Amino acid sequence: MAAGGQRRRPVVALYERIADAIHDGTYPPGSTLPSEPRLAGELGVSRPALREALLLLQEDGLLTVRRGVGRTVNAHPPRRGFEQIQALEELLGTAAPLRVRGLLRTVEEPTDFTTQHLLAPAGAELRFWESVLVGEAGPAALSHEWAAADEVLERAHPAFAEALRATVAPERTSLLGILAAASRGVPLAGHSAVTATLLGRRRGEQLGRPADTPAVLVTQVVRVEETPVLAAKHMLPTGAPALAVLQSN
Structure with missing residues (x-):
């Protein structure tokens, strides 16, 4: 798997370069991308890597293939998934600050949920954090979060693994908050x-x-390339701060 991950990193980096060019207007909505040979030459990459990155961009809704025209940028390209990976206390606390109050910080064996979403094998040890998000009016949301096993994190996202070990007051933060802070420059998919x-x-x-x-129950899985590193369930009762939901076109 390590070798496969190494092979995919240039494709992920290329995906990011093209996605950035779309979002910054280099390739504006409705425009047609250069042909594959020309684009590969402009970017200095191989055509197989470029083709794989373009397929991923098409799957994510940034590009559309039109017969006789080529690849065009969608009129309303969705924001990339990892741009929305932000701690729930920050997403909900835009109007009034929310603080994290840890209820439980432990290690547990896989449940049905984590076996499905983290692909955790039997006997694995997973960090489990249960937290309440509290605002001026009292409790606003409840979060259950699981991190992948340490050996998985060391391989897929060592900065996240190190940040978890270095956290001094885990009862005051969330796993997603630690992941977001440790992922500068690491492309995540959610x-x-x-x-x-x-x-x-x-x-x-x-x-x-x-x-x-x-x-409202929000389930969330965050990945580094194809490896899931965090899974969560967030419970937002009636009266909780509004959570903005973006829909891809």
């Missing part, structure tokens, strides 16, 4: 899903709300 639910008794007690309070 995927989230949103569903409606009810708090339930235990989560209601933690948030000071009735068990039948409507809530």
